[in-house]
Amino acid sequence: MVPSLPETGVRKALEQSLDALEGALGTPLDPARRREVGRVRSVSHGVADLEGLPGVCLEEVVVFSGGGRGLVFGLEPETVQVLLLDVLELAAGTEVRRTGRILEVPTGPSLLGRVVDPLGRPLDGGPPPVAQEHGPVERDSPGPACRAPVRAPLQTGIKIVDALVPVGRGQRELILGDRQTGKTSLALDALCNQEDVVAVWCSVGQSADQVASVLEHLRQDGAFSRTVVVVAGSDSPPGLQYLAPFAATTLGEFFRDRGQDALVVYDDLTRHARAYREISLLMRRPPGREAYPGDIFYLHSRLLERSTRLSPDLGGGSLTALPILQTEAGALADYIPTNLVSITDGQIVLSTDLVAKGFLPAVDVGLSVSRVGADAQTAGYRVVAADLRLACARFAELEMFARFSTRLDPATRQALTRGRAVREVLRQPRNDPWKIGEQMTILLAAVEGILDDVDEGRLVRVQQLVRELLDQEFPDLEERLRNGQKLKPSDLEDLKGLARKALTRSEPPCPATRI
Numbered sequence: 001m002v003p004s005l006p007e008t009g010v011r012k013a014l015e016q017s018l019d020a021l022e023g024a025l026g027t028p029l030d031p032a033r034r035r036e037v038g039r040v041r042s043v044s045h046g047v048a049d050l051e052g053l054p055g056v057c058l059e060e061v062v063v064f065s066g067g068g069r070g071l072v073f074g075l076e077p078e079t080v081q082v083l084l085l086d087v088l089e090l091a092a093g094t095e096v097r098r099t100g101r102i103l104e105v106p107t108g109p110s111l112l113g114r115v116v117d118p119l120g121r122p123l124d125g126g127p128p129p130v131a132q133e134h135g136p137v138e139r140d141s142p143g144p145a146c147r148a149p150v151r152a153p154l155q156t157g158i159k160i161v162d163a164l165v166p167v168g169r170g171q172r173e174l175i176l177g178d179r180q181t182g183k184t185s186l187a188l189d190a191l192c193n194q195e196d197v198v199a200v201w202c203s204v205g206q207s208a209d210q211v212a213s214v215l216e217h218l219r220q221d222g223a224f225s226r227t228v229v230v231v232a233g234s235d236s237p238p239g240l241q242y243l244a245p246f247a248a249t250t251l252g253e254f255f256r257d258r259g260q261d262a263l264v265v266y267d268d269l270t271r272h273a274r275a276y277r278e279i280s281l282l283m284r285r286p287p288g289r290e291a292y293p294g295d296i297f298y299l300h301s302r303l304l305e306r307s308t309r310l311s312p313d314l315g316g317g318s319l320t321a322l323p324i325l326q327t328e329a330g331a332l333a334d335y336i337p338t339n340l341v342s343i344t345d346g347q348i349v350l351s352t353d354l355v356a357k358g359f360l361p362a363v364d365v366g367l368s369v370s371r372v373g374a375d376a377q378t379a380g381y382r383v384v385a386a387d388l389r390l391a392c393a394r395f396a397e398l399e400m401f402a403r404f405s406t407r408l409d410p411a412t413r414q415a416l417t418r419g420r421a422v423r424e425v426l427r428q429p430r431n432d433p434w435k436i437g438e439q440m441t442i443l444l445a446a447v448e449g450i451l452d453d454v455d456e457g458r459l460v461r462v463q464q465l466v467r468e469l470l471d472q473e474f475p476d477l478e479e480r481l482r483n484g485q486k487l488k489p490s491d492l493e494d495l496k497g498l499a500r501k502a503l504t505r506s507e508p509p510c511p512a513t514r515i
Contacts, residue, residue, distance in 0.1 A: 055098070177362070
């Protein structure tokens with residue numbers, strides 16, 4: 001048995017820690033449970049084994065005499081396994097008491113524009129946010145009767161995504177690819193393009209430089225004021241890295257449950273899985289396939305199932321999830337990628353080959369899919385994008401076939417020319433969102449062959465002119481498309497005429513004739 005410590009000062013520190021926790025939660029703790037005292041038996045990196053506390057429950061918060069908190073994560077016949085939620089200098093024999101409370105985080109509009117850790121503590125140097133209420137970190141997902149079909153689009157402003165892999169409000173769309181393929185950039189552009197959507201950015205296991213880069217991007221685009229940034233950095237205890245996605249989901253659910261649309265980005269779940277594996281090995285739990293615990297699938301499934309669109313009876317709010325995952329050498333068949341692909345409603349796959357060719361965003365159209373599909377597009381946009389995916393797939397097949405042939409018939413050459421024009425139109429620099437009407441017009445022009453003979457340099461100018469002319473000649477087009485109005489055939493002809501006008505204006509001036 002561990003020898004007992006002198007009670008002078010220790011009990012007083014425990015009482016002060018419990019009083020502080022009561023003040024933060026705003027409700028008193030159970031006095032009977034406060035009297036239940038245990039002691040630390042051993043400590044490892046981010047995990048402690050306790051003895052005593054016979055009535056403690058799983059996922060209950062305990063408080064150490066030094067003032068730090070822990071989360072009960074395992075119950076053994078003789079010990080209690082606890083995740084440390086603070087960086088503490090614990091030693092064998094340190095006293096610990098129950099709180100009788102599950103882990104909760106502060107929620108509410110006061111967290112918008114703030115950078116906090118998974119427990120709601122400020123990391124931006126500001127005062128603690130004034131919470132409207134506290135929400136449990138672990139929470140059951142809405143049942144089937146509480147859900148509504150995903151119909152409203154979440155416009156990302158990225159042409160290749162909105163046209164070929166559309167995302168709806170309430171959907172769970174996985175973004176995966178190798179390192180340096182633009183996963184975080186794609187998610188950031190999608191977040192910054194939202195105007196009426198509250199966002200939660202969850203950073204797990206990232207370095208301080210990476211987090212600072214994300215914050216700078218959000219501030220420059222004006223999206224920081226409507227975003228909550230939850231950070232569990234690479235130097236955080238593994239317990240905080242494990243809790244970060246669940247806490248971020250709780251923050252998003254606050255707005256969803258009040259009839260608003262919210263978006264949560266998990267960057268990234270690869271590091272989250274590694275943190276959980278570290279915790280499991282420290283707790284001496286047996287590893288499963290590829291050295292990951294088998295229950296990592298259940299962990300991610302219960303996390304992502306909380307993102308959905310609620311039925312109109314419950315307010316009609318939505319929580320859209322964009323989890324990010326890093327693959328190794330494009331291996332989509334690894335354990336964690338296959339888990340998340342089967343859990344989510346589709347995936348956007350980014351390719352290193354496309355990055356090497358300079359095609360950005362490097363979305364692999366053949367491997368990317370949205371299981372919501374055209375339901376997540378406006379009625380007008382759906383008309384133009386209906387056959388676009390098939391055309392891209394046909395072009396990729398013809399392009400591969402053309403490598404082995406020197407003689408091509410005119411129809412095949414024409415199809416290759418059309419496909420190259422469509423592919424060039426789908427290129428898009430970072431931080432350059434396109435409105436629905438702008439995307440629709442330029443894609444319509446490419447599909448109809450208006451841009452077949454336009455070189456790459458001139459095409460950039462054509463696209464710029466299309467955007468300028470749309471604002472001048474069709475100022476109400478964007479509103480009509482967002483309201484779900486279908487376009488008449490005459491409207492489509494007008495848009496084609498506008499594209500031809502932009503093409504004509506982009507022609508280089510004729511050289512002066514020398515007399």
